[in-house]
Amino acid sequence: VALEGFELRVLHLPLVSPFTTSFGTETVREVIIVRALTADGDGWGEIVTQDAPLYSSEYTQGAWDVTLRFLAPALLDRGRLAPEDVAGLLEPFKGHRMAKAGVELAVLDAALRAEGRSLGEYAGAVRERVPSGVSVGIQRDPAALVEAVRGYLDEGYVRIKIKIKPGRDIDDTAAVREAFGAIPLQVDANSAYTLEDAETLAELDRFDLLLIEQPLQEDDLVDHATLARRLRTPVCLDESIVSDKAAADALALGSTSIINIKAGRVGGYLEAMRIHDRCLAAGVPVWCGGMVETGIGRAANAALAALPGFTLPGDVSASSRFYERDIVTEPAVLEDGHVRVPLGHGIGVDIDPVALEDFTVARETLTR
Ligand code: OSB
Numbered sequence: 001v002a003l004e005g006f007e008l009r010v011l012h013l014p015l016v017s018p019f020t021t022s023f024g025t026e027t028v029r030e031v032i033i034v035r036a037l038t039a040d041g042d043g044w045g046e047i048v049t050q051d052a053p054l055y056s057s058e059y060t061q062g063a064w065d066v067t068l069r070f071l072a073p074a075l076l077d078r079g080r081l082a083p084e085d086v087a088g089l090l091e092p093f094k095g096h097r098m099a100k101a102g103v104e105l106a107v108l109d110a111a112l113r114a115e116g117r118s119l120g121e122y123a124g125a126v127r128e129r130v131p132s133g134v135s136v137g138i139q140r141d142p143a144a145l146v147e148a149v150r151g152y153l154d155e156g157y158v159r160i161k162i163k164i165k166p167g168r169d170i171d172d173t174a175a176v177r178e179a180f181g182a183i184p185l186q187v188d189a190n191s192a193y194t195l196e197d198a199e200t201l202a203e204l205d206r207f208d209l210l211l212i213e214q215p216l217q218e219d220d221l222v223d224h225a226t227l228a229r230r231l232r233t234p235v236c237l238d239e240s241i242v243s244d245k246a247a248a249d250a251l252a253l254g255s256t257s258i259i260n261i262k263a264g265r266v267g268g269y270l271e272a273m274r275i276h277d278r279c280l281a282a283g284v285p286v287w288c289g290g291m292v293e294t295g296i297g298r299a300a301n302a303a304l305a306a307l308p309g310f311t312l313p314g315d316v317s318a319s320s321r322f323y324e325r326d327i328v329t330e331p332a333v334l335e336d337g338h339v340r341v342p343l344g345h346g347i348g349v350d351i352d353p354v355a356l357e358d359f360t361v362a363r364e365t366l367t368r
Pocket residue numbers: 055134135188190238289290291292293315316317
């Protein structure tokens with residue numbers, strides 16, 4: 001595509017209910033939307049940082065600054081480029097993977113729309129719809145958690161993930177197991193434990209969980225390997241897998257036996273596809289994680305989750321899981337426990353310009 005500019009916006013989207021993880025509670029999703037302006041039309045991407053660096057080191061204002069100061073200018077300098085060129089051009093700038101991923105997605109969307117191809121087709125999707133799991137935040141108490149989970153099961157979600165933290169782990173998990181029996185169930189600690197907690201975490205073994213997600217810190221690859229040997233529950237890394245190289249290292253060390261793939265965390269959908277390919281070749285199951293994306297990121301996630309190696313249900317829930325109103329005209333809906341892979345060109349969904357405007361709290365445009 002012939003790049004002419006980038007428009008960046010910070011959006012504030014209210015959540016339908018507070019979302020609590022081991023690192024905090026969110027009531028409004030603050031997110032950056034990237035619009036690539038090209039000679040052949042626009043493309044859309046999403047930078048999935050949150051307002052504070054609690055999930056990882058990235059956060060909205062940091063992503064805003066690095067994108068406007070370094071990433072967008074580097075691409076605009078080049079002018080004509082292919083989506084496959086973006087990561088290489090941004091490689092000199094260390095880190096900031098979520099920012100890079102959002103910029104790359106906007107360029108990729110513009111290019112695919114111009115070519116008249118869908119992201120699913122480009123990525124190699126082998127499914128028309130993907131099984132939909134839901135991520136359930138920490139509730140007031142185990143009884144409230146059971147009621148929240150009941151609501152999602154009634155809606156048809158095929159897999160439940162509950163967030164845990166020290167003191168809110170065994171009893172919460174036991175309550176859900178007792179209430180609903182042998183449902184597909186997994187837990188996510190978002191780095192809230194240390195190796196000292198191995199005995200507590202081993203108590204989770206009796207619940208026959210699909211996996212435990214990211215119990216230890218992002219850089220704890222060796223400790224995760226040690227922990228994995230002490231648990232029967234499979235360890236699945238999220239935060240630690242920041243690149244295809246990190247995935248290779250974690251697998252070689254035995255730190256993880258399942259991988260949560262998130263395009264934002266690894267610097268883009270192309271890098272996410274490389275991790276998928278590696279895991280498929282190695283027989284390692286993967287699933288598509290979520291970052292409470294708007295309809296833009298969710299559409300792209302559905303396409304990614306339709307690749308053959310995504311053998312476990314992902315956090316690809318319907319738009320209504322988090323939002324009363326989305327910024328795309330056809331937000332993802334749950335049909336028989338599944339979400340459709342969009343068939344339209346590019347990410348396959350169109351922006352609702354009125355909603356986009358209503359949620360915008362800051363805007364900046366950079367042109368060549
Ligand atoms: O760890 O998977 C996570 C949301 C924000 C940050 C980290 C995580 C999550 C989720 C939400 O669990 C999953 C979703 O978007 O549906």
